[in-house]
Amino acid sequence: MTLKPYHDGGVSMDTTFSDILKKVVSQYPLKVKSISLLSDKGKKAVWSIQTDKGELIMKKVPFDETHIDFMLHAIRYLRGNGVNTPDVLKTGSGQGYVKLDGEYFVLFETVYGRSPEYENDSDLSLILKGMANFHRASRGIESPNGFYPSYLLTKWKSDLQTRMERLATWKEQRQQVKNKNEFDRLFLANVDTFLQQARAALTTLNQPCFVQWVKETEATKTLCHQDFAAGNLVVGRDGKLYVYDMDSLTVDLPVRDLRKILNKVMKKGGSWSLPTMLKMMKAYQQVNPLTKDQYLVLGADIQFPHLFYGQVSKYYENREDSWPVNKHIARLKDMISTELSKNNVLKSFLGRLDEVVKRGS
Structure with missing residues (x-):
């Protein structure tokens, strides 16, 4: 996912879900400094994660492994053909996502910039x-x-x-x-x-x-x-x-x-x-x-x-x-x-x- 510079401290997370997210992040070769909830729409959610490798974006996605596999394949294919889209980070075991308690999570690099304007x-x-x-x-x-x-x-x-x-x-x-x-x-x-x-x-x-x-x-x-x-x-x-x-x-x-x-x-x-x-x-x-x-x-x-x-x-x-x-x-x-x-x-x-x-x- 790409992130525009809209951080304002994030949103407080439910303690239980915060613990789940920490378990998810622990499967990546990262040192986490802080986690901030950016948006939560129930089936979908987005977090900013400050790590020793800089800021990363975690997404909870509302679909299963076969859909995620296609999405990850498409991202690789598009990036390989010249489309600018954030890369997906892999877990310590080489997976492109984490499944925990029936939820699926994908970790993306961050790209900073501004929203384009239609009037421009x-x-x-x-x-x-x-x-x-x-x-x-x-x-x-x-x-x-x-x-x-x-x-x-x-x-x-x-x-x-x-x-x-x-x-x-x-x-x-x-x-x-x-x-x-x-x-x-x-x-x-x-x-x-x-x-x-x-x-x-x-x-x-x-x-x-x-x-x-x-x-x-x-x-x-x-x-x-x-x-x-x-x-x-x-x-x-x-x-x-x-x-x-x-x-x-x-x-x-x-x-x-x-x-x-x-x-x-x-x-x-x-x-x-x-x-x-x-x-x-x-x-x-x-x-x-x-x-x-x-x-x-x-x-x-x-x-x-x-x-x-x-x-x-x-x-x-x-x-x-x-x-x-x-x-x-x-x-x-x-x-x-x-x-x-x-x-x-x-x-x-x-x-x-x-x-x-x-x-x-």
Whole structure:
């Protein structure tokens, strides 16, 4: 894991778990000076450990040996192909993790730096070039045990179809409710627009270019990080981009990471921007060039209303039940505004693909 300079003394640890962690650390050839809890999300936790070899980062990870084996193999493979990501320290017996009382722990080196900023053109270019390098470097990876913790490549159309059907089902259900609240009314006023976008996206995925790309990727493999965003990136003191948190790696088209970072950047900016999108894709294209047909697949994934669906599902599936309804409403308004701003930008971008593709050739 990479650590940004956010230490403030850490958080006090439960005495019992502190004892467990000391047992974990004792399996490494280290002399420990202090341990500070940085974050605890139940299944996941992170500690800063000051040792005779400097500061290290311990993570408790919420998966088993086969998943960890793949993650460790992927880290080695990516590092060997030029991706900057922190190395994993081995125990005294040469293991890449420790299992204790049913919990799994992995120890990482620390890299210091700052979070990249989407508003900074140089940082944004660094992120997209780093993502492109990540995708290119991952090609050819094979699982050491034949097991892939996540393989989303072949689930695209079925997953999007399921999400579209859920939107239609929620529409029918909320139309029958007598006492609709503001969230319901906002959802119903916009859902038909986004169902239309969803159908258009799925139609594009029926094109031969999508089928061919999936077939090629099944043979060559490409990993997506799934959260290649500022929170998991650091611009190191050497000026290089470092990526961490390899917990959610999946075999998939690079489009998944591209669509996610585009949505994050545009959402933070409040609306879609053609100059920003062109800038981002030209940076990516310099390192891992895509074809025009492949950009059409990206366009289809962008067209699908992921942001709208995500916020609606949080509310109707009670995935953020601690939020007051006003927060859900405010977030839904933001998502709708961002989603509605993308169509003209996407159309203009696809009309300028020659400019983008030429840049990377």
